[in-house]
Amino acid sequence: MIKDNVILLGGPFLNDLDRIEQTLPKYLSRYRKVHCFEYPRFKNLVLVFLRKIKLSERVNTNLTIFHSIGLLPFGRNIPLINKLNHVFNYIIFTSITSLSNRAYNIISFTPEISYLFNQLNTINSTHRVIYYVLDNYMSLPYWSNNLQRNQLKSLERKTLLNSSLVITASIPLYRLFKKKHTRVILYTTPAELSPFIKNSSKNTILISRKTSYIPEPRIGFIGSLYDWRINFQLLLKLLKHFHNISFVFLGTFHIQNEEIIKKLNKMKNFYFLGKKKYSTIPNYIESFKACIIPYSLGKYGKYAYPVKVNEYLCKGKPIVSTALPALKSLSKKKLLYWSKNNKEFIRNTQIALNEKAKYLARMRKKEAIKNSWQNRISEFLNILNT
Template identity: 25%
Template sequence: MQKPNHIVCCALPAWEAAYLRSTVELMKCLSVDNLVLYVDYNYTFTDLVKGITGKKPFDWKRLLGLKSRLRKVSGDGQTGMYVLSLPPTLPAFAANTYKLFNVLCKINAVITGFYINRAIRKLGMTDVIEFNAYQPFLGNRWKLINVHFKVSYIYDEFTGVPYFKGFAEREEKQYANAADLVVVTSDVLKKRKQTKDTPIAVVNNGVHFDAFDGHKFNRSMQGASTKIVGYTGNIDDRLDVGLLQEVIKQMPATAFVFIGKVFDNAIKAKLSKNRNVVFTPPVSAAEIPDLLTSMNVGIIPYVCNDLTAAIYPLKANEYLAMGLPVVMTPFASIGEADKAVHFANSPESFVSALEFALEADTLQAREARMELAKEADWAVRAGQLINYVLQYKTSKRLKSNNYQTELI
């Protein structure tokens, strides 16, 4: 039996959230056979105030140490998952200059690094794999103990995100150049994030196939007189509103259901003018499969730009696992799933693709989509990830041994 790996995941994504995060899902799967310390999102003092006043729901008592910072989620001590809550940090992204940002990050890194190293010692972690899930801001300044291999995990294009004040690209490159391996979620990100000396690998996003397995659900709505086209996810500026308006107008007998949090009320207002459009509040990840059973087609109508080109949408595999036909704009490739979806780049072609999916779908096609999604299960993705890590970790060790031999 292979010795468990010791993984410290320093994450931007919060451990607890209303939506699925690839980082969390990968670490959960890896914790079955490895020991994982998940370092939770570093909440700031601003977040703390919002938490105490109820404006931002999270377990703020852990930040202050009123509840244990280190908690066991699963496992027997040799393997399993532990989550570490850090103390509140200074709001570095409030800085308007890189000089001030750097100072604040250094202070935050010293304080938070102490707690991470204490947890590493307490858990007896050695030969640590540092898995940095887009936390280069502290990762570049941390001095974590027992780390022998560093992975930079880039799961989205963050360099243009306004919140990061333009600091993301510099910090991201610095960490990636110092890492032993860069892992990305799409081929577009692989092209963009390639460094001179650091190897890079692609691990696409996955799906909890057992939760979405279309074989488990009653598909009786397939024969209903009113066909339903569904979208799950945030209602924000990634949606191609102009395309959607035209498509919805051209298909008045088809219902369009949007399930998710509305970040842009103007989008909701425009689309809601059509009587065949319904908006539903966001639901937990566990509730999504049941909602998808009433749908006939799943859509991902994003605008095509540099930001969306780097996205690998989780919903694509969820739709496919349910056996649903998928129609999407060609904003990005979704790897091996490309062959199972309909791409359409205009209102006319989108309508044609929807009509075909609604009228010409077959049991054989649904089975093929479910089988494809099964190959994208998170456990499979986690296996791909750890195989890449161990491959390059072994290569690094062999190179080091050869170098030492040459010196003798």
């Protein structure tokens, strides 16, 4: 059994909101040695120089983060720079960790692992590469222009050729990559539900006081607001149609469209509360009558699996979603209101607000617990052992 695991991240370890790139290393480090290799950023070079961060950081006994530095910026625009940054950091990384003498799994959330194949074969040919696909990467903003897309296509081709296994986070991604690789596994992203299960009554009182100015009933959304992710036409229609309902948003605000920002700010029932401590999120959700996932159904939404659905389920809340293919199975189980268009979304929102069946809340909670990290980390360990 290979005990050492190197995880290549497509961004920084610490992000706006914890995603699988943060939670997987933490859970995996309970059982194995884990070394996280961040995407090389020019910003890190400055921070290391100013001694704001260290090049290497130990999170716990088994988990180390390597804050990769970008020697030059604009790596995702210029392949040569991207390769230089990755190779330079990986040489330093392997010398610091002494991994050159041991076999290890490489779990990569980015196809940029292909820049390192020559080094990997030179250092140790017994490594095992696992390509972990979370999204349709072509739909993400840092792969948006032609230069970036061409680089991504080339990187992914090489990565698939050199990977022994591909893990996908949604059924649509599984179907897509099944056509490209012989060994593809579906592993829908688990949720970190510890705070939801423990749930602090102290937090409940605190949140109740902080949100007392927001009229009830409330509909909530947890996550980041991006132009490319959210269907704002739908959202504005919801705000207008349910003008007596408060819509509460927790997370980070990345909307670039000034017209959308103006329209949202004019809505008296739109409440953006910003990013909150994860330990308090269950208490905010508890205060919602229903929860929404108003994702766009474009290139991103077609393949996306929003982990937040499990957080909503864990609190037994009625959920209204756009017709995301990855969530259709929950709709078939009557755990989620799946909406094919804006009219249906509005109609389902009204149904969710009127929902009174307690057995549905119990069913949702059971479904969420099944998909928690606590219950599914063993499944991931089995994948590594195969």
